[in-house]
Amino acid sequence: MVDYSHFVQIFSKRCFIASKNGYFGVIDSLLGVVVPFVYSSINSVDNGLLVVSKNNRYGCINLQNEVLIPLVYEDLGNILRPYQNSYDTAISVNSCLMTAKLGNYYGAVDIHNKIVVPFEYDKVTIESIYLGASVQERIKVVKGYRYGYFDVNGKLVEPCVRYYASGW
Secondary structure, eight states: OEEEEEEEEETTEEEEEEEETTEEEEEETTSOEEEEEEESEEEEOSTTOEEEEETTEEEEEOTTOOEEEEEEESEEEEEEOOOOOTTOOOOOGGGOEEEEEETTEEEEEETTOOEEEEEEESEEEEEEEEETTEEEEEEEEEETTEEEEEETTSOEEEEEEEEOSSOO
């Protein structure tokens, strides 16, 4: 028996994230299986990207069940979707970034699993700062109670030298 756990609009195609026998998959509006029921969890991101987990490891797939980011990370989240103003029609899937945890450290990867921020930080957060009509996107990193910043292309902009006063 399939439990239609919740409805998710993905692209112009209506799909449902559903569960069956304790596993999650994706079905279309005609009850056809789009993504098989093999995952412990599925969360919709954007443009047909799905963050999935299996055996306590996280990764990212598309609606064709192609693995974009392999299921090797202990955590995957804090997703940067490129800034979209009212004139843009779609967000490019290729420019998504995600924070990830590998071992005891955090870093960031792009949608093709290219490491953008190395896995050597205590905490990594992707931030969008609104400056009037524009948006500055950056990656904040913390190492030993000091913080710094990378740009979204993985260039170190400010090393971890400043102490932060409040918790995250």
